[in-house]
Amino acid sequence: MPMPYKSRTESKELQILKLLYRRMDLPDQMKQYYFNLKKGFEGEVKFDLLTKELQCECFIFNDLMLSINNTAIQIDSLIIASETIYIFEVKNYEGDYYYESDRLYMKNKVEVNNPLIQLKRSESLLRQLLQSLGYHLPIVASVVFINPEFTLYHAPLHLPFIFPTQLNRYFRKLNNLQSKLSRKHKDLANQLFSLHCEESPYRQLPSYDFDRLRKGITCAKCDSFFTYIERMNVCCKECGNNELIATAVMRNVEEFKLLFPDRKITTNAIYEWCKIIESKKKIKRVLETNLKIVGANRWSYYQ
Numbered sequence: 001m002p003m004p005y006k007s008r009t010e011s012k013e014l015q016i017l018k019l020l021y022r023r024m025d026l027p028d029q030m031k032q033y034y035f036n037l038k039k040g041f042e043g044e045v046k047f048d049l050l051t052k053e054l055q056c057e058c059f060i061f062n063d064l065m066l067s068i069n070n071t072a073i074q075i076d077s078l079i080i081a082s083e084t085i086y087i088f089e090v091k092n093y094e095g096d097y098y099y100e101s102d103r104l105y106m107k108n109k110v111e112v113n114n115p116l117i118q119l120k121r122s123e124s125l126l127r128q129l130l131q132s133l134g135y136h137l138p139i140v141a142s143v144v145f146i147n148p149e150f151t152l153y154h155a156p157l158h159l160p161f162i163f164p165t166q167l168n169r170y171f172r173k174l175n176n177l178q179s180k181l182s183r184k185h186k187d188l189a190n191q192l193f194s195l196h197c198e199e200s201p202y203r204q205l206p207s208y209d210f211d212r213l214r215k216g217i218t219c220a221k222c223d224s225f226f227t228y229i230e231r232m233n234v235c236c237k238e239c240g241n242n243e244l245i246a247t248a249v250m251r252n253v254e255e256f257k258l259l260f261p262d263r264k265i266t267t268n269a270i271y272e273w274c275k276i277i278e279s280k281k282k283i284k285r286v287l288e289t290n291l292k293i294v295g296a297n298r299w300s301y302y303q
């Protein structure tokens, strides 16, 4: 009975970049950063499908952010079994890479981050934390290359790498662990959970402002801006998807909130944001039905 302790969600950074990517022209470097972030997340979700299937007794943390001695560490996956703690750094690299003097290169000689460096740092900080909490479980740290299209040439045998072709075997072995969790493990899991901090300190966002972002309601299914109103629905010219106006407006209110946490939600702001809804009254009605009004007359806003 593995108990998933913490599930994985897209980071705020990724959610915001996703919205900005649609609504503004991101600088090339930022675009690349966004694509990498998105791809990384997809890889992690794929890895979760494997840990989810584990039958041995263990606690699973998908994505753990800890601040240890004022240093932040992020662990893609952490598994507590009775005798060992496993940590995984998941990489969704695709294509041909090679390893040379502790560095990792793409085939065209462009160097990429060696995930081992981050992994070693996380392992060391986590060990310090466990010791300070009075636990002495050994930590086994591995880098998982999750993409089946990944090849790494010249990888030394002793490195803690798990390649796509080894994943099934690796998990079969984990599954056969004679793991018996006790009260102590549960306490540790609770402690780690309480130390988890939600926000990534690594936020790298471009500057943006309301006036310069593209307005309109994007399609809920294909993200296209080619949407129009037909009776009670927002319809998409690209894929034919239909969505109730109220649902679409509230989805866009969520986007607005995420992008501009300090701005007040007003009828005027949402009217401008959604752009394709012709009547302010309709916007007002949706906001009134779904949110709480604060204040009166023309200075009122919604929460």
Ligand SMILES: [Zn+2]
Pocket (backbone or CB within 6 Å): 219, 220, 221, 222, 223, 224, 236, 237, 238, 239, 240, 241
């Ligand atoms: Zn669509």
